[in-house]
Amino acid sequence: MHDVIIIGGGVIGLSLACDLAGQGVRVAVLEKGLIGRESSWAGAGILPPGCFARARTPEARLRGASHELWPAFSAQLREETGIDNGYRRDGGLEVRLGGTPGALDAEIEQFQSEGLTVERLDAAGLLATEPALSTEISSA
Numbered sequence: 001m002h003d004v005i006i007i008g009g010g011v012i013g014l015s016l017a018c019d020l021a022g023q024g025v026r027v028a029v030l031e032k033g034l035i036g037r038e039s040s041w042a043g044a045g046i047l048p049p050g051c052f053a054r055a056r057t058p059e060a061r062l063r064g065a066s067h068e069l070w071p072a073f074s075a076q077l078r079e080e081t082g083i084d085n086g087y088r089r090d091g092g093l094e095v096r097l098g099g100t101p102g103a104l105d106a107e108i109e110q111f112q113s114e115g116l117t118v119e120r121l122d123a124a125g126l127l128a129t130e131p132a133l134s135t136e137i138s139s140a
Contacts, residue, residue, distance in 0.1 A: 002028040009035040011085075015073065055114060064114065093130060095137045 004020055006013045009031030017027045029035075055061040074087035094107060104120065111118050121129060126137055 002026045004028075005030060008038070010038055011036070018077075060110070060114060093126070095126065095133065097134070097136050 003026045005028045006017050007030050009029050013029055013031070014035070017029050020027045055064045070087060071089070074085055078084050094104065096104060108118050108120060123135070123137060127133060127135065
């Protein structure tokens, strides 16, 4: 008999199962394929960062909460299991192929309003940062 059944054995489903089991809840995890594959294989259950205190939309608040909670969760996972989930706070790139000049402005303003540091790169700056990207990329 289980108290909770979690559908999906990715990062988020397993994280929930681990936390609930630690609270004494009897948990079952159902996964159609291999544990940790599907969406977790590419995204690791991480949402892009944001500042929870300044978030204006539900999605931005969720991103902010995830960003704030993930470092402690990663440390706890490593301490309790020896598993290093590869968490690093390294930043990210948002890239565009062509498009309207200034198309990134709204996204940049949104991230800045959430308290994040944003640096706009032209094609040369982007390729200097990440040489493996296509030369067709116009901005980031």
